[in-house]
Amino acid sequence: MPSSPSSSAQAARDALAVRLTHLRKDAGLTGKELSARCGWHPAKTTRVQKGEAAPTDADIRAWCVACDAADQTEDLIATARAVDSMYMEWRRLHRNGMRKVQEDFYTLHENARICRVYASNGVPGFFQAPGYATALMRSITNFQGTPDDVTDAVAARLARSRFLYQGGHRFVVLVEEWVLRARIGDVRVMSDQLSHLLSVIPLASVSLGVIPFTAQRAIWPLEGFYLFDDRHVVVETLTAEINVRQPREIADYMKAFRGLGAMAVYGAKARQLIESAIDAL
Known part of the structure; x- marks a missing residue:
């Protein structure tokens, strides 16, 4: 290993x-x-x-x-x-394509009451619009040189969005402002994605915070992670998915999430940063 x-x-x-x-x-x-x-x-x-x-x-x-x-x-x-x-290498997980991993994430979300996400390198999967998901997963497949099942993988990824609307799930998401500005796909793809983010902000199941470029950093930028309830953390690195279940480490991720959340802006201020990113396109 x-x-x-x-x-x-x-x-x-x-x-x-x-x-x-x-x-x-x-x-x-x-x-x-x-x-x-x-x-x-x-x-x-x-x-x-x-x-x-x-x-x-x-x-x-x-x-x-x-x-x-x-x-x-x-x-x-x-x-x-x-x-x-x-510790699972992406090339190992994606050896037959990306769809299976997306289905596994679906199950994680289905079984979690609260999903906390810190997104430092891309929009979380359950918030992704079709064009953005396709462009991102296409680039990952090309980089890794793994089998191309992007169409099926995108469908499996987008299926997660159903939990935003049903099942009593909660999504507490923190996004670095850089994520709003990084162009995944062309201008149309990014415009659609950012508009989609604006559409999910009012949902009762969603709390979306944006950490501005100008925030005074109490917590340095970290690799993106998903925290499922208080029992399981998935950290995504360039080469691998890391699954953390040790209580002491989970407590550290919770502490980091609170620190990151304290630097974020919400509501109207978050909308302004998203709208500004759209205008910049």
């Missing part, structure tokens, strides 16, 4: 390594003895126990058999897979 910038992923990997190490010690085996039983070099055992290498399903099965603990195999495999899901 690639090294993750999220400490929760490393913490979970370390916890798995500790469990495997205890399993070996409980069996009364040295690292060399376990390696011999598993048929691999002792250096591999060392890397696994230090959390430097992620064991495969086959590695875990062999480890458990060597320790006469086959009854723990499935639980350890499930734990390892959960660690792996914390």
Whole structure:
């Protein structure tokens, strides 16, 4: 598994390594003895126990058999897979196209009562107009060199907007002013997108704040993130989706969101910034 910038992923990997190490010690085996039983070099055992290498399903099965603990195999495999899901490279997620990921996000929104979003690099998916979503997802597909299913992926992304109008969901969104000015697509696409933002501001389910260029920064610009209730954060980097579920880290994201929200403007002032961006086109 690639090294993750999220400490929760490393913490979970370390916890798995500790469990495997205890399993070996409980069996009364040295690292060399376990390696011999598993048929691999002792250096591999060392890397696994230090959390430097992620064991495969086959590695875990062999480890458990060597320790006469086959009854723990499935639980350890499930734990390892959960660690792996914390850091998911976009090229891996998009290896068959983007539609599946959009459907997974649909489920996350469906199950969340409150979705808090900090958008520093683009309009959130559930606020996107068709032209904007198409232009953005086309550029992502071209950059990653993954299969082109943009038409289906856009349809799946736009389906999320239904939660703005039904189901009792709440969307608390903070957008950097830069997002309003960055031209994704041509002038017509951006004009339609910004006009669409104006149309969602009055919705009872929506709180939209814009952080002006001129804001005195108490919190520096961050990578965009989605906070689903108080249980799950999805952070989007250039290369990967990071899933954070560790309570301490979630609390940090909540704290950052409050700090960012304090710098934002809302209501008429937010509308003015959006209208100004339209005029600039």
